[in-house]
Amino acid sequence: MASGSDLQFRSAVDEDWPEIFTADSRAFGITAPIDEAQRANERARIANADVVLALDPALPGEPLVGKAAYYRLAMSVPGGRVEFPGLTWVSVSPTHRRRGILRELITRLRAKWADEGHPIAALWASEATIYERFGFGPAIFAEDIRIDERQSLRAAAPARAQVRFVGAEEFAEAAPGLYERWAQVHPGVMARDALWWQAALDDRPSARAFTTGARHYLLHDDGYATYHLDSADMGDDELPTARIEEVVAVTDEAHTELWRVLAALDLVASTTATLPVGDPLRFKLADLRGAKTTAHYDTLWVAILDVPAALTARTYAADLDTTLVVEDPFGDAGGRYRLRIVDGSAEVTRDPAPGTGGGGEIACGIAALGSLYFGSVDARTLAAAGRLHADSPVLLAAFADVWRTAAHPATGADF
Numbered sequence: 568m569a570s571g572s573d574l575q576f577r578s579a580v581d582e583d584w585p586e587i588f589t590a591d592s593r594a595f596g597i598t599a600p601i602d603e604a605q606r607a608n609e610r611a612r613i614a615n616a617d618v619v620l621a622l623d624p625a626l627p628g629e630p631l632v633g634k635a636a637y638y639r640l641a642m643s644v645p646g647g648r649v650e651f652p653g654l655t656w657v658s659v660s661p662t663h664r665r666r667g668i669l670r671e672l673i674t675r676l677r678a679k680w681a682d683e684g685h686p687i688a689a690l691w692a693s694e695a696t697i698y699e700r701f702g703f704g705p706a707i708f709a710e711d712i713r714i715d716e717r718q719s720l721r722a723a724a725p726a727r728a729q730v731r732f733v734g735a736e737e738f739a740e741a742a743p744g745l746y747e748r749w750a751q752v753h754p755g756v757m758a759r760d761a762l763w764w765q766a767a768l769d770d771r772p773s774a775r776a777f778t779t780g781a782r783h784y785l786l787h788d789d790g791y792a793t794y795h796l797d798s799a800d801m802g803d804d805e806l807p808t809a810r811i812e813e814v815v816a817v818t819d820e821a822h823t824e825l826w827r828v829l830a831a832l833d834l835v836a837s838t839t840a841t842l843p844v845g846d847p848l849r850f851k852l853a854d855l856r857g858a859k860t861t862a863h864y865d866t867l868w869v870a871i872l873d874v875p876a877a878l879t880a881r882t883y884a885a886d887l888d889t890t891l892v893v894e895d896p897f898g899d900a901g902g903r904y905r906l907r908i909v910d911g912s913a914e915v916t917r918d919p920a921p922g923t924g925g926g927g928e929i930a931c932g933i934a935a936l937g938s939l940y941f942g943s944v945d946a947r948t949l950a951a952a953g954r955l956h957a958d959s960p961v962l963l964a965a966f967a968d969v970w971r972t973a974a975h976p977a978t979g980a981d982f
Contacts, residue, residue, distance in 0.1 A: 573625060574632070574663075576671060579618035584610060586631045587618070587656070594658035595693070604769070612638055612762050618656070619675050621668045632663040635672040637680075638982055641758040642689070643750045645942070645972050646882030646911065648758070652680050653982045654690035673701050677872070677898060686876035687940070689869050691981045698868055702897045704937035705865035706944065707755045707843070707976045714838040718830040718857040722823055729824040730787050738784040739768050742791055746979070748817045749790070753843075754881075755867060755941045755976035763980065780807065785828060790814070790821030792829055794838075811840035815979075823851055830857070844943065845975025866978050869937035874900050875915035877940070882911040884971040889926035889962060890919065895933040908969055927958030929966050942972040 579587065588601055613636050621633030637652040654676065659668045680688055692698050695705070733741075743764055750756035759767060770782045780796035792814045796807040809832050816822035826848055832838055839861075842848060849858055871877045874893060887908045895901030905919035906929075929946075935954045938944040946967035949955040957963035 573623075574666070574668065574671075575622045575624055575629070576675060577620055577622070579615040579620055579636075581615065583615075583618075583620060583631065587620075587634060590631055590634060590658060590660070591656055594660075605766075608762060608766050608769075612766075613656070614639075617652075617679075619672050621659070621663075621672060623663065630660075632660040633668040633672055634658060635669075635676055637676060637688075640689075640982070642979075643754050643756045643758075644881040644940075645754045647880060649686060649877075649880045652676070652683075652685055652688045653757075654688055655982050657690075657693075669697070670701075677701075680872055681899075684873070684876070686873045686880055687869055687871055687937070689867055691866060692868050695865065698870075699934045700897060702870040702872075702895060702900070702933045702937070703868040704870070704934035704939075704944075705867075706869040706938050706941045707865070707867040707978055708943055709841050709843050709864060709866045709978070710860050711839065711841050711862040711864075712848075712858040713861050714830055714840075714858050715836075716857070717832070719853045720823060720827050720830070720851050721853050722851065724827065725824070729820070730785050730828050733784050733786045735768070735770065735782070735784065738786060738791065738793075739764075741786055742768075742815075745789070745791055745817065746815055749815045749977075750979065752817060753974050753977040753979075754972055756979035757982070759980060767980070782812065785825060787816070787821045787824055789818040790816035790825055792825045794829065794832075796835065806834055806836040809835040809838040811838060814840065814842075819847070822847070826851065843975055843977040866981065867941075869940050870898075871900055871933055871936050871940065872898065874902075874904055874936070875917060878906065878913050878915050881913075881940070883908045883913060883969040884911070885965065885968045886910070887926060887965055887969050889966065890928045891915075891936075892928055892930040893933055893936060894931070898933065900933055926965070927962045929955065929957050929962065931955040939970050941976040942970045943976050946970065 588606060618636040620631055622629045623632045634656055636656040637654050640653040641648055641650045690703060746759060750758065780798060783794050785792040793812040795810050795812060797810050798807040811829055814825055816825055849855055852858060887906065889906055891904045891906045893901050902917055905916040907914045931954060935949050939946060946955055947963060950957060950963055957966060
């Protein structure tokens with residue numbers, strides 16, 4: 568078996584994809600068959616040049632022993648949108664761990680991203696202990712909820728229903744525009760092109776990861792929701808579980824009226840959903856405890872690749888003038904920066920002249936800066952955890968204040 572230095576690393580070619588799909592299913596415990604339509608969609612979304620493979624030439628057939636890839640994506644940030652590489656399909660064979668394969672895969676991708684000038688990268692981490700050493704910090708969070716009994720909302724129902732059930736065709740026409748409007752409200756929402764919508768709208772039985780029933784569609788002028796009725800584990804005398812797949816609400820009214828329906832579905836054992844942290848559902852229910860939290864976890868992780876480009880790509884909630892000292896053990900984004908924010912816009916200067924920046928110093932690692940980027944993590948929390956240092960409590964409070972967002976971050980889609 569080859570040592571780490573004897574392994575071969577290269578971009579993918581078309582002939583590699585059957586083995587890539589097999590390795591991905593094995594690494595992530597995918598038991599449902601991946602049919603040809605799903606394979607074609609994935610292949611269309613990832614270019615061969617954006618995949619790095621590790622192969623062991625010492626074994627018969629030079630088997631694939633590691634892989635990493637990225638989607639070319641865009642997502643909303645406060646005040647705008649950024650294009651970014653979405654790291655995905657990352658795994659190392661259990662037969663070849665502790666050989667530096669993961670580090671080499673990500674190093675090669677990071678070099679490519681630097682050449683292309685990306686300000687940030689992002690991923691959904693399968694494990695929370697892997698990616699911080701590569702500069703990624705958890706930036707957006709979600710929670711799973713369960714509703715065991717029908718719930719009513721505090722707000723009185725409107726005289727006329729604002730939500731209606733629609734078929735798949737009508738939903739497919741309305742949903743992309745509503746989703747785009749929602750992305751303009753909530754930072755962190757990933758844009759969906761035609762290929763991503765093709766995957767999102769696919770409701771063939773083979774495309775359903777965890778549910779058995781067909782999808783149901785709810786439509787509001789300013790939002791939509793989808794759900795399945797899952798009877799996979801249901802006995803003869805039991806009721807199905809309603810699994811809320813997606814709730815997109817541009818306005819508070821749309822959110823209220825969609826949940827008025829979803830929280831009170833008939834003849835279900837329970838209703839489950841995933842909410843972005845900050846979602847107001849609980850405070851809209853007549854019973855605050857009507858939605859029970861069953862899990863709380865990180866979703867999107869962010870790596871700042873270019874500090875000036877990343878920080879000037881978004882807007883801010885308050886003015887600030889300080890020196891930002893960033894440590895980046897993995898990449899080359901570390902250094903001293905003057906961060907000057909006026910009227911929501913940032914100006915970032917690397918290696919400022921001595922004496923510039925009148926607000927003292929903030930010091931943190933690059934992963935901590937990624938955690939701050941969407942406003943979900945408070946700088947004071949990072950300081951209390953020893954992950955960030957400010958010259959004074961006043962400066963720390965001011966630094967925490969600038970990251971606030973008008974609406975809570977959300978992600979919209981995972982990758």
